[in-house]
Amino acid sequence: MIEAVGLTKRYGSVLAVDDLSFTVRPGHVTGFLGPNGAGKSTTMRMILGLDNPTRGQVLIDGKRYAELREPLRSVGALLEASWVHPNRSARNHLLWMAKSNRIPTRRVDEVLEQVGLTSVQNKRAGGFSLGMSQRLGIAGALLGDPGILLFDEPVNGLDPEGILWIRQFMQRLAAEGRTVLVSSHLLSEMAQTAEELVVVGKGKLIAQTSTSAFIDQASESTVRVRSPRLDALRQLLLGKGHPVDYVDxxxxxxxxxxxxxxDLAAANGIPLHELTTQRGSLEQAFMQLTGDAVEFHTHLDSAAEQAPELTAQGANR
Amino acid sequence: MTLMAVERIKLVTTRAPWLCAILALGLTVGLAAVYAMQADHEVAISGSQLGIPFGLIVVMVLATLSVTTEYRTGTIRTTFQAAPSRVKVLGAKAATVAIIAGVIGEVYSFASFGAGQLLARDGAAPLSTAGDWRQVAGAGLIYAAGAILAVAVGILIRHTAGALALLLVYTLMAENLIQVIPNVGMDIHPWMPFHVGQKFLSTDGPGVGFFPTDDITLSPWASLAYFAAFAVVLLAIALGVAKKRDA
Known part of the structure; x- marks a missing residue:
């Protein structure tokens, strides 16, 4: 279990994390969701005791990270896959990590096998592809068989196969009863991976809730209808007080x-060619909620947000 | 002990320390061999130990890299994750690097002496006095202290280029240039740490050796203590800074 209480980090005049409190429980994959620059990585570094909080604290099973004995046995983390020495072999990288926490060498072979790097274990880590580096990072996280796992943007830059592998891997770890916290800036990714969500924007907590509740709350669903007598149907629906947009x-x-x-169409003898429920775009919903919590607004962003509204307005007339 | 074993693994599983050790070998034993072969007089102890100060600089590069590459590659964060006590883990690194540097210094200084004995045409001075022994066997101690100092600089600066530039410019130029400062320069110079450390490896008596240390009033052993104390104090400062700083 990870508990953050009033966690605050200030870099000069920038408040990277602002009075953040949340709890991550075992047995689920918990998504740590927020736009880039929301303070996710900073928070993870504070969980691991790498950065010192300006205020507040974060406890791991009731202890601060620095108080953990042989911490790799309690907490495994992959913050950056690039945190390896490029000229050291994958196996040697894991060996020194294992040695530091008195983890038997046998475990090094086990985790290499688990992430599928056994055949390249003696190759220098600098020559690894991003996917392989990511696997090596995960092997390091698993080394101490920890009950708590942290992954910062683990699928960034991976190919679909790699993404699927990591997703299933994390779900399996959670199913084993571990606490798994995964950060991402993509709601669509989290929707497929995480059961629980901690949503942040500009360093502040926006929501801590289950993923399905967050999506329901965040996105309204619309129904898409095609019909040869579209205009008649539109009048009917407007008559019933439903907001209707005409698009393409x-x-x-x-x-x-x-x-x-x-039912309405059948009662009025209007043939339908299509009738489907459409989930509102998760990304749009996410942007709505984190709205002004995005740190760096660009003109491109605001143009993209306005575009759907323009079509909708045009269609209403 | 565990943490020192970890640091040893880290050092021997990358190339840079080995390259530094080989380079230092060439600068010490290699230089001693060339000197002995060319000398048309009896080779003094100081003659065979001619390259030791250059080897020291390369060993300090090794020590600096042991820290700064960790910061450059990010493995320092993995290190702190594995062992959250930064004072312990960086202390273990300094100790490990110091021991390795000490062994290198010891082996290379005796090998340099041996090269003088074997290759000098007109013979080489034997190890007879305590001062002779100190000159040769003392190299390991100076190397160890120098390595601690370099680790401290690495921790404080964190960037390879910056830390190396500072160390090289300081040891090769700054200490000597101090002398040209009017009035006070000549008074400060006898207290510059590397200059003082050199006294420990110098021949007894005035004006002998390649790096004159006549202006130093401290005894050779006091010189070693002074140099080592400087390194340890700098390490203590570095550890204090690392403890507070975000990794």
Whole structure:
């Protein structure tokens, strides 16, 4: 279990983490979600005792990281896959880590096997691809068979196969009863990996909730309808008080169910060619919630946010 | 002990320390051999130990790299993750590097002496007095202290280029240039740490040796203590800074 209480980190005039309190429980993958620059990595470094909090503290099973004896046996972490010496072999990298916490050498072979690096264990880590480096980092995290695992943006830059592997790996670790905290700036990624979410923006806690509750709350669903008599259907729906958008020859109906629209169309003899529920874009929902919590706004961002509104307005007339 | 074993593994599993050790071998024993072969007189102890100060600089480069590469590659964070007590882990690093540097100094100084004995055409001075022994066997102690100092500088500066530039400019130039400062220069110079440390490896008596240390009033052993104390104090400061700093 990880407990952050009033965690605050100030770099000069920048408040990177602002009075952040959250709890990460065992048995689930917990997503640590927030836009780039939200303070996720800083928070993870503070969990590991690498950065000192300006205020507040973070406890691991009730202890500060510095108080842990042989900490690799309690907490495994992959913050940056590049944190290896490029000229040291993968095996030697794990060997010194194991030695430092009196972990038997046998474990080095086990974790190499587990992440599938046995065949390249004597190759220099500097020659590894990003995916292999990521696996080496995970091997290091698993070395002490820890109950708590931290991963910072583990799927960044990986190919689909690598992403799937890491996703399943983390879920398996959580299923074994471990505490798994994974950071990401992509809600869509977290939606597929994490059961619980800690959402941050500009260093502040935005929400701590289950992923499904967060998505339900964050995104409203719309129903997409195609019909040869679209205009008649539109009048009907507007008459019933449903907000309707006309986009590319289809109707997008908000705050309605497929059952309701289907029944309405049938009762009025309107044939339907398509009737589907559409989840609002997770990324849009996420942007809505973290809205002004994004640190660096660009003009491109604001243009992208405005674009859908323009289409919708045009269609309403 | 565990942490020192870890530091030993880290050192021997990368190339840079080995390259530094080989380079130091060439600068010490190699130089002694060339000197002995060319000398048309009896080779003094100081003659065979001619390259020891150059070897010291290379060993200090090794010591600096042992810290700064960890900061450059980020393995220092993995290190602190594995052992959160920074004073202990960096202290273990300083101790390990000091021991390795000491062994290098000892082996190379005796090998240099041996090269003089074997290769000098007109013979070489034997180890007869306590001062002779100190000149040769003392190299390991100076190397160890120098390594501690270099580790401290590495911890404080963290960047390879910056730390090396500071160490090289300081040892090769700054201490000597101090002398040209009007009025006080000549008074400060006898207290510059590397200059003082050199006295420990110098021949007794005035004006002998390649690096005159006549202006130093301290005895050879007091000189060693002074140099070592300087290194240890700098390490203590570095550890204090590392403890407070974000990794």
């Amino acid at each position: 020859g289809t109707l997008l109906v908000r705050a309605a169910t497929t059952e309701h629209i289907g």
